[in-house]
Amino acid sequence: MERVRVALLGCGSVGSQVAVALAPGSESVAELSARAGVAIELVGIAVRDASAPREGVDGVLDRALLTADADALVTRADVVVELVGGLEPARSLLLRAFEHGASAVTGNKALLAAHGRELHAAADAAGVDLYFEAAVAGAIPIIRPLRESLAGDRVERVLGIVNGTTNYVLDQMDSRGETFDAAVARAQELGFAEADPTADVDGWDAAAKAAILATLAFHTPVTIDDVHREGIRSVSAEDVAAAREAGAVVKLLAVAERTTGVDDAGNEVEGVQARVHPVLLSREHPLASVRGAYNAVFVEAAGAGDLMFYGQGAGGRPTASAVLGDLVTLARHRQDGSQGPRVLGHADLPVLPTDAVRTRYQVRLVVADRPGVLAAVAQVFAAHGVSIETVRQRPSAGAVAGEGGSASLVVVTHTAADAALAGCVADLSELDAVASVASVLRVEGDS
Ligand SMILES: NC(=O)C1=CN([C@@H]2O[C@H](COP(=O)(O)OP(=O)(O)OC[C@H]3O[C@@H](n4cnc5c(N)ncnc54)[C@H](O)[C@@H]3O)[C@@H](O)[C@H]2O)C=CC1
């Protein structure tokens, strides 16, 4: 094969960076071709409106490459780079590409978490590659380590910060006291957020990534519907301030792990679980130092032990790095007729129900500062079988200890089931001595 024809679908935050790197006649595409051992030729860029101006691309690329006919474009390519996002027409375009014998690179985690099994099966049936390093943690190489480097190991748990937008928002709230809305708007301006930022804020993006991580780590198909998902809208400025006072920080954590739980038939089983939710982390925890739109992923494996991956999880240019790395690999495979490792699960472990989540919790209460309150609160946790790990009490701001004022009571529990914790919160709210249940946050590490 003298050349590998590349069709680029989408020319937005990420696609525009890829387009410039592949500009015909550029030094960058010559360098990428040399690394692949074959000429990489951009044959077209599918956009919604071929006549619209394209900042950063006009003057670099021949506008004759632009087309609104993605359907036709994918039939003229050896490798399709899908960066339009969303489920359709991305899914149909990739299936069409495979039908025409093309391989594909995508960063589309929403698509892979919803239709990954179908897409990987179609790529395998067509004898072509589907690579997706950009889909999880942006520029960070985490897909290849799980898919290739750790293929001979037993991965027990993968956890981390895998959404740059929410990490940026929480970091801005913590470090600069910025409001939630202002931080989200800034993340959009910086090109971190999805086209619809609720995908980030409500945890959908991190959940999609957790599903992909679980599928690779445990060789078991896990979809977005299998993931327990919570976003960050429930995290208040007071939560962030209270965390800081306690030497902690709030982060959106994704976890994919082997664990035991109760299946739908009520039997205790060994299975896999994926979850995304805010957590309170001690500032001593390595994940607490992940700032801005950076991501970090920890992998715990039986043979390799603990591994940590860190880098930019969002942003057009960092993400384009992962896309271009996959492209060079696929161009090489097209040239020498090879293929990457299979992704499809063969282990098919039970995927535990999304309500089978058990974590430690921090419950922050505003209570009357008088005798017997602590005992009454402790009794509620005992009644629901929730074991208390630590209790901290101090007078509320401006109140004097012990004179019947109000106090802040912070209870950290041992691991508990969500349902038991919900029962505690409901009963605590009914106690006369409890003015309010100010916040309920899951806890990770030794916070
Ligand atoms: N922005 C980031 O930091 C990262 C994005 N990704 C993923 O990469 C993909 C692209 O993301 P962005 O570049 O940020 O999105 P974007 O919204 O900036 O760009 C998408 C582009 O595709 C175009 N488009 C949409 N539907 C189209 C269609 N049917 N035909 C032709 N063009 C169409 C849009 O007009 C837009 O220009 C998404 O799947 C996203 O989840 C992955 C990692 C990081």
Ligand SMILES: N[C@@H](CC=O)C(=O)O
């Ligand atoms: N919107 C996503 C983009 C990268 O995957 C994020 O914020 O992480």
Ligand code: NA
């Ligand atoms: Na990545």
